[in-house]
Amino acid sequence: MTSAWVLIALGTYFLLSKRGWMPNLGPLISEWWPAILIIIGISMIVRRSSDE
Template identity: 65%
Template sequence: MRSNSLTGAYVLIAVGTYFLLQKQGWLPNIRPLVTEWWPAVLIVIGVGMIVQRRSRG
């Protein structure tokens, strides 16, 4: 259970780091890609959650 509680923190750190580096011009802008593919990301996350739950029991 502890690893699940840290997952959110790691995601926030990664997203914040990405946006900071992108704002500084060190990384390309992925906003057009995200705005086009965000539904697919939600689907992949949902499928992953289902697979993880089924593999537990």
């Protein structure tokens, strides 16, 4: 369910960005994407260990 909300949020952001209604975060994301993946992975591990 969470992944669906993430996809909806990303789609909305890209649509609004394409229309010029949101700032372009492309350069920021292209620089920080490894850290974003690490944070997502850590949160998944923490969530899984708290469920057990």
